[in-house]
Amino acid sequence: MSDSSDAHHVVIVGAGFGGLEVAHRLAGTPVRITVIDQRNHHLFQPLLYQVATASLATSEIAWPVRHLLRKRKEVTTLLAVVTGIDSEDGKVLLEDGGVVAYDTLVLATGARHAYFGHDEWEPYAPGLKTLEDATTIRRRILLSFEQAERETDPERRAALLTFVIVGGGPTGVELAGTIAELAHDNLREEFRHIDTRKARIILIEAGPRILPGFVEDLSTYAHAALERLGVEIQLGRPVSECTGNGVVVDGRRLSAKVILWAAGVRASPAADWLGVPADRANRVKGSRT
DSSP states (O other), rough: OOOOOEEEEEEEESSSSSHHHHHHTTTTEEEEEEEEESSSSEEEEHHHEEEEEEEEOOGTTTTEHHHHTTTTTTEEEEEOOOEEEETTEEEEEEEOOOOOOSSSSEEEOOOEEEEEEEEGGTTTTTTOOHHHHHHHHHHHHHHHHHHHHHHHOHHHHHTTTTEEEHHHHHHHHHHHHHHHIIIITTTTTTTTSOGGGGOEEEEEESSSSTTSOOOHHHHHHHHHHHHHHTTTEEEEEOEEETTEEEEEEETTEEEOOOEEESEEEETTTTTHHTTOOOOTTTTTOOOOO
């Protein structure tokens, strides 16, 4: 295959599952490909919660993009942040002022967590979409146990041993179950002044059931399984406030030093780059999810 500059140029923005699948499907075609991502690794996102709860190391779910594409001589990988698209001239605009011309553009830029108009909650309730998110959450969880070990005030100790997960979708369910296993099994013999089995893991879902996107039987099964692990599930109670000291649910304040956000997602700014209509979650209108 020729990789000459006159070959049809496909630019793929995003080296996640979608972007790499496109590159894979184009193997053997007469094109040259440029993959652009703001991180130099591909992330197996379904297992992020295990990194966040100290079950897996980061290296077990992340692989260098260049390494994955090393045998594809027609593929160039660029580490860069995309800030816009000039669709009239066929150019991708980069944060450092650079541009990448394309003949065909593929946007596979993924999503971030959404706070439903309360972005000020993010410092207190981090979401879980990136490797950086996972290591931040892991540090918060483990430090909370460490601080509880030294805390002598019963109320402050109880807050340090309370873990609130907002959102009962797949990520929230996975986090709640794994934190419960961490507290009730994995850590129970490692501390001298606290009983980690007394930690409260509280899963809050605004809707009538957890896993609302799945069939009801699976939701019921997951609910029972979490309760067997000791997870407290609160349904039909949206969070109205997040602070460094806890959350407000149904007008009641719940003290907690670790709050994790798994309640919603927002698409990348791709719609803004293209200047096309988008819905409240920033998804291009008329697109299929």
